[in-house]
Amino acid sequence: MRQRLGGFLILGLTLVAICTWLPVHAQNARGCNLPPQFPCPDPRIVSFEATPAVIKPGESAQLTWVTENTGTVAITIAPSVGTVVARGASRVTPAATTTYTLTVPDGPGGTPLTKTVTVTVEGTTPVATETVVSRPTETPRMADGKPMLQGVYSMFGGRGGRGGPGAAAAPGAQGAPGARAGRPGGAGPGAQAVPAPGQLPNQPTLKPGLEGKYRAAPPPPNVVVSECGVSTVPVGIGPYNFQIIQNSDYVVILYEYMHLFRVIPLDGTPHQPGPSSWMGDSIGHWEGDTLVIDTVNFNTKSTVGAGMGGGRGSLLHSDKLHMVERIRRPDYNTIEWEVTLEDPEVFVSPWRTTNRYNFHPEFKRVEEYMCFENLKNYDYLVDPTKEIK
C-alpha cells in the first residue's frame, strides 16, 4: 500500500508540475521549437524571374519570386523594390538594363542567399546598381507634416518596456527570427515590477475588498479565443498584425485579430453619448508629433491586465474605464505605443505600459481572420478519448 501511495504521490506531483508548466518556447536558431535531432529547415530561394526579361525603354517588367522557410527574416530586392514578402510580385520600370538581386539574409549556416535576374532594356547600357537595400531611418511624414503612422505593424521582436517613460525597449528593435509577441497591456500574473518613484505601475491593482467581484474567473477549456472571445483592453493583438490608415481627419486601426477595428476622428469631435461598446468611444488629436487617443464608454464585458482573449490574471472593470494612448513613430522602423488606463472605481491607481511594434513595408494589408472557422473541437486536448473530426 505504501508503494502504491508513493506511486500516486509521484503521479499527482507530476501532473501538477505538468499543469503548472509555463510554455517556454526554447526555439532553435531558425525559430522551430524542436530538439537538435530535428533541425529546422533552412530558408531557400525557389525562384526569381522577370517577365518579360527584355523590354523597350519606358516599358515595365514584372519580377516574381518564391522563397520558403524564411520566417521573420527581412527578404529584400535591390535596387528599388525594397523589403518583400516570401512570395510576391513587383512591377519595375528600369531606365537602363538592370540586374535585380533577391537576398535572404539568413541562409544555411547564417550565410546570405542571393539570386539575380536581369531586365534588359533594349538599346541601353547595363548600369551598376546596389545589391543591398538601404532601409530609410527617418520618420516618414504625411503631406500635412504629421508623422506617417499608416502601415502594417507586428509585434515580432517589438516587445517593449513597461511602467512609463524611460522604460521602453531599445530603439530600433528588429524582428528577430522566432521572437515572441509581447502582451499589450499587461505583463501577466506575477510579473508586476515595483514602479520607480514618479512612475505608474504596469499592472492594475484592485482596490481592497473588490477581489471577489472583479477577479475574472479563469476561462474554462475550449473557450476564449477558440470560441471567438474578444480581447482585453487595450486590444490584445497577440502575434497578429495591425494596420493603421490615416488622413488629416481620421485614424483607422484595423486589427487582424478577430477583425476588430477602431475609427478615431481627429476633427475635434467630443466623446459621443451612446451605448457602450467593446472598443469604446475614441477621439484623437495631435500633440506635436504624438497622436493622443482618448477612449471611454467601454462595456463591462472586457477584461484588463492579461493577454488577448482574457487569460489568467484577467480583471474586470467598471464603466468608468478610461484609456489614453500616446503614439509616436520615432523612426522609420518603429511605432511606440504608450497606454495609460484608469478606473477609479475599481483600481487603486492608473497603470501604464509602453510597447514598440515593427513596421513591415512588405505587408500591404492585414490578413483575414474568420474566427468561426476556428471553432475547433479541442475536447481531445482535455479528453484524449474524444474523437478528432
Add this chain to the structure above:
Amino acid sequence: MERTLVALIAMIGFTGLGTMPVSAHHSQAAYTNADGAIQITGLVTKVEMTNPHSFIYIDVTKDGKKVRWALEMQSLRGLAMNGWVDDTVKVGQTITVIGRPARNGAPAMYCEVVQLPDGRQMRS
C-alpha cells in the same frame, strides 16, 4: 487514512489537468516541449488554412490500425511568411511531420515541420 490521502493526491493531479489551458492561443501548454518532439507519417484527409491557426488532419496507420491525427500549425501570416500557399499540402498526399505531441496522449501535435512528398521540408 491512506486511501483518503491517495484520493487527495490523485485529485490534485487531475484537477490540475482539468485546468490546462487549451484554447487556441494557449494550446502550446497542451503540447510537449521540444524534447518531446516526434515524427509521424500519414495520409492527408483535410487541410484547413485558417486564422488564428491552421490545421492538417492525417490518418496514421500503425499495427494495422488507422488513427486520425490533428496537426495544429501557425497562423495564416506565419505560414505565408514561410512560403505556404493553399495547395502546399493536398488531400490524398502522404506527408511526414515533425512536431510536439499532445501531453495527454491524444493523437494531436503542434506541427513544426512538414515534409512534402517531393522531399521538401516546410516550416509550419
